[in-house]
Amino acid sequence: MSCSKWKEVKLIDAVEMNPRTILKKGTLAKKVSMQDIAEFTRKIQSYEITEFTSGSKFKNGDTLFARITPCLENGKTAYVDILEDDEVAFGSTEFIVFRAKEGITDSKFVYYLTISPEFRNIAIKSMTGSSGRQRVQNDVLANTIINLPPLQEQKRIAHLLSVIDDKIELNNEMNKMLEEIAQAIFQRWFVDFEFPNENGEPYKSSGGKLVESELGMIPEGWKVATIGDLGSVVGGGTPSKKREDYFTSNGIPWITPKDLSNNKNRYIERGSIDITEEGLKNSSAKLLPKGTVLFSSRAPIGYLAIAKNDVTTNQGFKSVIPHKDIGTEFVFQVLKYNRELIESRASGTTFKEISGGELKKIPIVLPKIEVIKRYNEAVKSLGDLICNNEEEIKSLISIRDSLLPKLMSGEIRVPDAEREVEECLQKSN
């Protein structure tokens, strides 16, 4: 049901595809690789500055659209807003660059158009190429008929969706900062030994005594222990014969390293697939309680997450179920702080793997229990804040994804959608 003022036009008449953009060879410029784009995320995650040799070229306001399998299917599409006004950047050759046409389309509307399921499906269906390396056919996209609202309406739609994405980005920023604070506190207390003493003064600089240990000077009363002393170290498992009936969409959450590579959240509820009771029984995986720290131990060593509820993992993890008086946060930070050391103890030729035995043996400085207790009180709210922000992001994503196709097709109009968004934001605040 589209409004009469909406017009059916060919994409190429509304949007420039791979527009000519000038950047001289050898110029230093920002470079956005495929891995700098996250799945279904508007914001470009990172970039490097390097000499331009070849690749796609773009400016602020452009949309980068992955054209190769599986990046496109996985939702690698981003909006460029990391540049100065006249700055030109470049990136992977596997991007199609979309640019709004002056007076015809709005740049953010173009972004939301390209992430709408309808548009993505057309792109995905058009893909051809040798197996495993399918690419979008540009001319199919160019000739796709889209239902284009008047410019003002485009701006309203884009603005509304942007409000949601802005909030998601804000929450992500906030969480990044909170995580940095959490790390800084850990560093200050347990690496610099400036934890507050009984009088609330920083221990070391107010004359707290340090004594010799095999890990250098440490506060009196502390000791050198191992990661194995922090809790039980448990390996994961995969059912020996991969049988479909061992997996389900609503069983016991089963986490694999891949679930963490796509998901930078600190807390995890479930992975992309669950395991059945039967499957769990037929593997060496165990049920891990809420608060267990998951540490990927094979191939990508060092992905970290905290179980938000009971979960299991595949064999790519060693998990630490923290002792009661140590607590999740301390274990999480110890593993994070020692990531490189742990990786250096890994063995294996095809790829590195840290064995449970080796992981347990990694030496660490263990504070007095009362200090850990105070630490846990000090950082508890940080963890809670991060967790809440992550929850809020999830609900924002779900409202964005439900509104987007309806707004793009004209099924609902901006004022009605606005009300839904406001309700959602209100609830989360």
Next chain:
DNA sequence: TCTGGGGATATATCTAAAAC
């Protein structure tokens, strides 16, 4: 500049050997 083939590397999966 555009298009698509294919190399390089990272990661997942399967499963056998080693360790318990």
Next chain:
DNA sequence: GTTTTAGATATATCCCCAGA
């Protein structure tokens, strides 16, 4: 006998670049 470790192999992902 069961669990853990890790090699072989398959797949996923990203990048480079030749030829039109």
